[in-house]
Amino acid sequence: MDWTGDTHLVDGVDERGFVLKVDGRVVPGVLWTPPGAEGARPLVLIGHGATAHKRFGYVLSLARELVRGHGFAVVAIDGPGHGDRRAIPDADQMQIFSEFLGEWTREGSTDEAVADWRATLDAVRRLPEVGDGPVGYWGLSMGTIYGLPLVAADRRIQVAVFGLMGLVGPTRDRMGADAPRLTCPVLFIQQWDDSLIPRDSVAELFDAIGSVDKRLHASPGEHSAVPSEEFAFSARFLAHHLAPGGDELS
Amino acid sequence: MDWTGDTHLVDGVDERGFVLKVDGRVVPGVLWTPPGAEGARPLVLIGHGATAHKRFGYVLSLARELVRGHGFAVVAIDGPGHGDRRAIPDADQMQIFSEFLGEWTREGSTDEAVADWRATLDAVRRLPEVGDGPVGYWGLSMGTIYGLPLVAADRRIQVAVFGLMGLVGPTRDRMGADAPRLTCPVLFIQQWDDSLIPRDSVAELFDAIGSVDKRLHASPGEHSAVPSEEFAFSARFLAHHLAPGGDELS
Numbered sequence: 001m002d003w004t005g006d007t008h009l010v011d012g013v014d015e016r017g018f019v020l021k022v023d024g025r026v027v028p029g030v031l032w033t034p035p036g037a038e039g040a041r042p043l044v045l046i047g048h049g050a051t052a053h054k055r056f057g058y059v060l061s062l063a064r065e066l067v068r069g070h071g072f073a074v075v076a077i078d079g080p081g082h083g084d085r086r087a088i089p090d091a092d093q094m095q096i097f098s099e100f101l102g103e104w105t106r107e108g109s110t111d112e113a114v115a116d117w118r119a120t121l122d123a124v125r126r127l128p129e130v131g132d133g134p135v136g137y138w139g140l141s142m143g144t145i146y147g148l149p150l151v152a153a154d155r156r157i158q159v160a161v162f163g164l165m166g167l168v169g170p171t172r173d174r175m176g177a178d179a180p181r182l183t184c185p186v187l188f189i190q191q192w193d194d195s196l197i198p199r200d201s202v203a204e205l206f207d208a209i210g211s212v213d214k215r216l217h218a219s220p221g222e223h224s225a226v227p228s229e230e231f232a233f234s235a236r237f238l239a240h241h242l243a244p245g246g247d248e249l250s
Numbered sequence: 251m252d253w254t255g256d257t258h259l260v261d262g263v264d265e266r267g268f269v270l271k272v273d274g275r276v277v278p279g280v281l282w283t284p285p286g287a288e289g290a291r292p293l294v295l296i297g298h299g300a301t302a303h304k305r306f307g308y309v310l311s312l313a314r315e316l317v318r319g320h321g322f323a324v325v326a327i328d329g330p331g332h333g334d335r336r337a338i339p340d341a342d343q344m345q346i347f348s349e350f351l352g353e354w355t356r357e358g359s360t361d362e363a364v365a366d367w368r369a370t371l372d373a374v375r376r377l378p379e380v381g382d383g384p385v386g387y388w389g390l391s392m393g394t395i396y397g398l399p400l401v402a403a404d405r406r407i408q409v410a411v412f413g414l415m416g417l418v419g420p421t422r423d424r425m426g427a428d429a430p431r432l433t434c435p436v437l438f439i440q441q442w443d444d445s446l447i448p449r450d451s452v453a454e455l456f457d458a459i460g461s462v463d464k465r466l467h468a469s470p471g472e473h474s475a476v477p478s479e480e481f482a483f484s485a486r487f488l489a490h491h492l493a494p495g496g497d498e499l500s
Binding site for chain 1 (some may be wrong): 263440442449453456463464466467468469470
């Protein structure tokens with residue numbers, strides 16, 4: 001794990017870029033911690049959606065909320081073919097999305113993304129200001145495609161927020177096989193008028209999740225119209241499960 | 251509106267029973283207010299589910315939370331054939347439920363229940379300690395069967411919590427016609443493994459609700475297994491919309 005520059009203090013949060021080599025892949029990431037943090041603390045992994053990147057608006061907002069409001073550490077990495085992993089940085093959204101559909105179809109795509117995340121988790125937990133505290137995961141859409149198999153594979157992750165996904169696409173069988181293996185508390189976010197992800201497929205995926213403590217929140221609107229209240233509830237849900245004596249959900 | 255006894259102060263809440271005559275029907279109710287309350291305040295109507303009554307456990311808990319936590323007034327009435335409106339008070343649950351299915355089928359059942367509620371609303375708003383503040387409605391299952399048409403009919407009600415119901419049963423057409431007329435913020439509570447109310451019918455009803463601000467929360471388990479967190483969230487949702495500067499939802 002190599003830092004790509006100095007620590008920047010922005011809006012009350014320490015932010016540091018890094019790169020990590022994983023099986024020959026270069027994985028760029030960002031770590032957010034409270035200013036001058038020392039000692040172990042809860043950690044949240046944020047997996048961005050397709051066409052976004054590790055410092056995309058909602059990733060940054062959620063990371064800062066978790067650091068400032070709860071004293072957590074947060075880490076995000078660029079997904080395959082996204083952010084600093086792009087060969088052609090200035091492609092448009094449709095180009096990036098088309099490439100992602102190709103990547104999603106590629107054999108090994110999920111396993112590599114899971115390996116990238118697990119190596120990131122190993123690396124940041126070796127830092128004294130992160131340590132071996134409890135771990136949560138947050139990721140919608142592509143963040144669920146790769147995040148659900150990650151959480152199923154890594155028992156260090158004790159709580160997860162998924163959503164904007166169903167049993168659809170090239171890895172529907174993989175998601176369908178991994179979902180019953182989940183045991184941690186899960187918040188699942190659905191957009192009721194999502195034209196990308198059919199409602200029935202969302203119900204199938206939510207249904208398949210093995211966790212006893214799971215809940216589905218649906219809001220009107222399209223795939224990308226998740227209301228700010230659900231981001232805020234996500235933060236409270238993660239804090240409730242990761243911080244002893246943390247936020248009450250009620 | 252006649253009081254049936256003195257005000258009792260129980261667990262920090264003033265409670266008074268009343269009866270109201272509505273088109274020849276005797277409607278028994280309970281009003282909860284903060285101790286010694288004076289002046290207008292938000293009011294929440296609670297409609298209980300089939301086989302329950304106006305002082306059933308979850309009704310009482312929610313009423314006390316809204317009064318103690320937020321200073322609101324709360325009123326509940328016995329549904330048709332329930333509580334003090336029963337001819338034979340000591341019937342078992344199955345007997346009461348069977349009778350309800352008959353009542354639900356009876357022409358005029360919904361209109362009478364709506365009239366009972368509107369008369370109750372008129373009466374309690376004439377009390378100086380309730381007054382003409384904003385009004386919310388909370389009712390699941392039978393509380394939605396009768397409450398959804400009520401909220402569609404009475405624009406004084408500015409926020410509603412519904413759930414455990416779909417476009418099913420003898421009044422499915424009535425609910426389907428009234429749902430698009432709703433305009434207020436709606437929280438809709440679903441039990442994912444509800445064997446009484448099929449999932450598709452829940453989606454149809456939620457879909458039909460006209461409100462721009464609507465959200466669906468689904469939890470695992472059977473019809474009657476609504477988790478305490480959803481009752482608590484209900485209270486916060488009502489308070490957020492009824493009290494200026496009230497609870498944030500996030």
